[in-house]
Amino acid sequence: MSPPYTYLDLVNQVDSFPNAILHPVRHAERLTALKLFTSGSHTLGYMHDPIFEVLKTTAAHERSEKGYDHWVITANTVSIKGESVEERSRNIKKTLDHWREMKTFEVCSGKGWRNELYPVYSPNGELFLEMERSAACLFGVVQYGVHMTVYVPGATTDDMRIWTPTRHATKSTYPGMLDNTVAGGISSGMTAWDTLVKEGHEEAYLEESLINEKAKCVGSVSYFYERDANAGGESGLLQPEVQYVYDMAVGENEVVPKPNDMEVENFVLMPLAEVKKNLEEGKFKPNCAFVLIDFFVRHNIITPETEADYIEICSRLHRALEFPLCRSPAAKKHVHAHHV
Amino acid sequence: MSPPYTYLDLVNQVDSFPNAILHPVRHAERLTALKLFTSGSHTLGYMHDPIFEVLKTTAAHERSEKGYDHWVITANTVSIKGESVEERSRNIKKTLDHWREMKTFEVCSGKGWRNELYPVYSPNGELFLEMERSAACLFGVVQYGVHMTVYVPGATTDDMRIWTPTRHATKSTYPGMLDNTVAGGISSGMTAWDTLVKEGHEEAYLEESLINEKAKCVGSVSYFYERDANAGGESGLLQPEVQYVYDMAVGENEVVPKPNDMEVENFVLMPLAEVKKNLEEGKFKPNCAFVLIDFFVRHNIITPETEADYIEICSRLHRALEFPLCRSPAAKKHVHAHHV
Numbered sequence: 001m002s003p004p005y006t007y008l009d010l011v012n013q014v015d016s017f018p019n020a021i022l023h024p025v026r027h028a029e030r031l032t033a034l035k036l037f038t039s040g041s042h043t044l045g046y047m048h049d050p051i052f053e054v055l056k057t058t059a060a061h062e063r064s065e066k067g068y069d070h071w072v073i074t075a076n077t078v079s080i081k082g083e084s085v086e087e088r089s090r091n092i093k094k095t096l097d098h099w100r101e102m103k104t105f106e107v108c109s110g111k112g113w114r115n116e117l118y119p120v121y122s123p124n125g126e127l128f129l130e131m132e133r134s135a136a137c138l139f140g141v142v143q144y145g146v147h148m149t150v151y152v153p154g155a156t157t158d159d160m161r162i163w164t165p166t167r168h169a170t171k172s173t174y175p176g177m178l179d180n181t182v183a184g185g186i187s188s189g190m191t192a193w194d195t196l197v198k199e200g201h202e203e204a205y206l207e208e209s210l211i212n213e214k215a216k217c218v219g220s221v222s223y224f225y226e227r228d229a230n231a232g233g234e235s236g237l238l239q240p241e242v243q244y245v246y247d248m249a250v251g252e253n254e255v256v257p258k259p260n261d262m263e264v265e266n267f268v269l270m271p272l273a274e275v276k277k278n279l280e281e282g283k284f285k286p287n288c289a290f291v292l293i294d295f296f297v298r299h300n301i302i303t304p305e306t307e308a309d310y311i312e313i314c315s316r317l318h319r320a321l322e323f324p325l326c327r328s329p330a331a332k333k334h335v336h337a338h339h340v
Numbered sequence: 341m342s343p344p345y346t347y348l349d350l351v352n353q354v355d356s357f358p359n360a361i362l363h364p365v366r367h368a369e370r371l372t373a374l375k376l377f378t379s380g381s382h383t384l385g386y387m388h389d390p391i392f393e394v395l396k397t398t399a400a401h402e403r404s405e406k407g408y409d410h411w412v413i414t415a416n417t418v419s420i421k422g423e424s425v426e427e428r429s430r431n432i433k434k435t436l437d438h439w440r441e442m443k444t445f446e447v448c449s450g451k452g453w454r455n456e457l458y459p460v461y462s463p464n465g466e467l468f469l470e471m472e473r474s475a476a477c478l479f480g481v482v483q484y485g486v487h488m489t490v491y492v493p494g495a496t497t498d499d500m501r502i503w504t505p506t507r508h509a510t511k512s513t514y515p516g517m518l519d520n521t522v523a524g525g526i527s528s529g530m531t532a533w534d535t536l537v538k539e540g541h542e543e544a545y546l547e548e549s550l551i552n553e554k555a556k557c558v559g560s561v562s563y564f565y566e567r568d569a570n571a572g573g574e575s576g577l578l579q580p581e582v583q584y585v586y587d588m589a590v591g592e593n594e595v596v597p598k599p600n601d602m603e604v605e606n607f608v609l610m611p612l613a614e615v616k617k618n619l620e621e622g623k624f625k626p627n628c629a630f631v632l633i634d635f636f637v638r639h640n641i642i643t644p645e646t647e648a649d650y651i652e653i654c655s656r657l658h659r660a661l662e663f664p665l666c667r668s669p670a671a672k673k674h675v676h677a678h679h680v
Contacts, residue, residue, distance in 0.1 A: 019660060020364075021361060022660055191644070192644050216640040217643050217644055219638060220650065220651050220655075221654075222651070222655055242651050300556040303557050304531070304532050304584055304668050305533065307668060308465070309667060310560065310668055311666060314562075315560075315658045315661075316660070317658065318654055318657065319655065319660070320361045320362055320656070320659070320660065322361050325651050325652065328644050328648045328650055
């Protein structure tokens with residue numbers, strides 16, 4: 001596929017793993033080349049067969065050379081032993097540290113290693129284990145993030161401008177591509193809101209008070225991404241993902257996001273027509289394009305009158321994932337209680 | 341299930357047919373009790389077995405008594421003969437007219453018959469046939485509609501009020517329940533926008549100029565509904581559905597929707613807290629509750645901080661349906677062309 005891209009092309013690039021409802025045959029065919037990372041009768045993620053084979057070798061090595069035995073491996077499943085979150089997390093860490101040391105996988109070796117723990121949830125929506133972020137896509141577990149679009153509304157929709165950063169040319173993932181104003185992954189123990197505030201400060205130098213006042217969560221998007229070379233590490237790694245989506249409308253001179261670390265080269269207040277052109281030309285990081293398409297739908301920029309694939313796009317932006325998902329901790333029982 | 345309902349309860353009431361991704365075993369079990377309405381290798385809708393048996397009897401009667409033979413029926417599929425949209429529509433009409441005359445199914449007899457044609461699409465997104473609206477749920481084909489929320493924003497979100505109609509006590513479907521400000525099904529040959537303007541006038545006496553100026557399409561929601569007794573006709577009929585969703589923000593005294601036909605008893609400008617209470621108590625027509633939950637997500641009324649099932653709700657509001665869907669006629673090739 002080459003530019004110019006349609007909106008559906010851009011959705012397809014991110015939600016690229018076959019969907020069991022829309023393409024059941026392709027989905028089934030793909031599964032035959034995969035193994036399962038499981039907990040009891042539940043599948044937490046899909047693993048490519050070569051990764052599964054490496055894990056078998058590592059587990060044998062751990063048993064014979066290191067004196068521990070943390071994996072249960074069948075013909076087509078792997079699961080990690082442990083009676084608690086802490087024990088399971090400790091057990092998987094030993095294997096991942098070994099892979100890091102041996103440079104087994106590029107994605108979690110050298111500067112690929114993030115030294116950041118990501119949560120994996122069990123079917124009841126509670127934490128099941130924590131694992132090194134860069135290894136999550138080896139096990140194909142669901143990852144979580146936040147994306148915020150900071151924009152200056154115009155007299156008409158066409159006059160809208162969006163604060164758009166360019167990723168630093170030295171970044172290991174998607175160097176030089178355009179990004180959402182604020183975006184980042186949710187580490188274990190952090191809420192979506194904590195992450196938004198942290199990334200807003202780190203990436204765009206936005207004040208916490210401003211985020212508290214103006215950032216609004218307006219949904220979540222979800223997709224099942226097969227990573228390409230630009231993602232860093234091996235190609236084809238599996239990354240089902242949920243992004244909490246935030247909008248922040250600001251006045252023209254109210255906020256000027258500034259690079260605050262080495263993540264971002266610069267920010268420009270980009271006119272909507274230019275954002276569209278850059279989308280069409282494939283200049284946005286793929287999942288940022290995905291989030292912008294959701295923004296365009298909600299802001300009546302993509303409409304049923306102009307977009308033949310409107311219904312498919314609206315549905316694909318919110319893919320149902322076949323893995324256990326995070327349930328927020330602040331559960332309240334009834335609708336009305338939410339109002340408190 | 342009885343009140344008070346959570347938001348997820350309300351979603352479950354509307355998106356009630358098992359989802360192949362989230363509940364593959366329940367989905368497969370349900371399919372064993374169904375037959376398929378097909379076109380070639382594609383499934384256009386699911387049919388309950390007793391309906392399939394009636395169709396076999398009717399087709400045999402048509403062949404022996406009326407001299408025509410419009411159905412191809414196998415052990416588990418039915419398809420309608422015809423080389424064109426017109427021919428297929430004419431053929432299915434003969435069977436449906438017979439059922440109406442014989443009062444075979446309550447849903448499309450007597451005052452159930454709508455005398456309105458609904459479109460069924462083929463896998464390329466083009467019109468495949470037109471059929472009587474009230475019979476669509478016998479064949480389980482996808483139906484399309486529009487829902488608009490007309491609201492008066494407040495100083496804070498909590499001060500928002502929503503123009504809420506009560507359905508007339510004499511309506512055959514969901515009598516006396518609360519509804520969205522404007523809602524209606526899309527007939528064959530009508531666009532979503534045409535339908536919004538027509539229903540806005542018929543149901544709420546809104547001027548076309550006002551709708552043109554202020555109504556914004558902000559997405560589509562989709563679900564697979566198994567009809568209950570309140571829907572009119574037989575219970576359990578299958579209704580996969582897509583609703584184009586519109587928002588219209590108005591000033592306090594700018595618009596006063598008025599009943600313009602026998603659909604609506606009255607409109608009230610309902611404070612948000614009261615809308616929530618009525619949702620919790622199950623007083624909204626189920627798919628109107630579904631659309632309001634999407635409104636609540638987009639307007640930051642339901643948030644990840646207050647709703648444990650946030651991710652599931654966002655995904656379930658946009659279910660991927662396993663049937664061919666409408667593609668809008670106004671297709672443009674590239675992202676940038678949409679800007680024209």
